[in-house]
Amino acid sequence: MRYGVDGDLLSESEYEKPLSVFLPLRVRRTLVNRFCLVCQNVDCKSRGSEELMQELQERVAAKGLADVEVRSYMCFGACQEGPNMVVYPDKCWYAGVKKEDVDEIVEHLAGGAHVERLDKIDPSLKELIYQLLDTGVF
Numbered sequence: 001m002r003y004g005v006d007g008d009l010l011s012e013s014e015y016e017k018p019l020s021v022f023l024p025l026r027v028r029r030t031l032v033n034r035f036c037l038v039c040q041n042v043d044c045k046s047r048g049s050e051e052l053m054q055e056l057q058e059r060v061a062a063k064g065l066a067d068v069e070v071r072s073y074m075c076f077g078a079c080q081e082g083p084n085m086v087v088y089p090d091k092c093w094y095a096g097v098k099k100e101d102v103d104e105i106v107e108h109l110a111g112g113a114h115v116e117r118l119d120k121i122d123p124s125l126k127e128l129i130y131q132l133l134d135t136g137v138f
């Protein structure tokens with residue numbers, strides 16, 4: 001394990017990320033147009049969110065989407081619906097994501113359409129989380 005500039009503990013795979021991830025978050029936010037926040041808490045992880053995040057990171061890098069960052073998130077509070085991820089600032093929530101959904105999510109991250117069939121979370125919870133994200137706490 002190693003530490004990033006933000007003081008975050010990095011796994012070996014995270015350490016292999018592009019140099020931009022080592023910039024302070026406030027600087028990265030000026031370079032990144034779109035975040036894909038992937039829950040890495042216990043329930044989502046038990047449903048494969050770690051593998052999904054890695055797959056998304058690899059696919060985004062392979063597609064050359066330098067203004068997109070796929071990163072972990074602590075928990076969105078919809079643990080039984082996981083794996084959960086939110087594309088921000090688009091404010092699109094994807095729940096129950098499976099590996100076969102990754103193609104469509106990458107297309108969304110590249111500027112394509114929102115994958116509506118994966119958006120199945122209660123609107124009041126979504127609004128709460130989006131308000132939290134708007135504060136910049138992630």
Ligand code: FES
Pocket residue numbers: 039040041042043044045074075076077078079080082083084
């Ligand atoms: S464990 Fe993923 S939303 Fe809580």
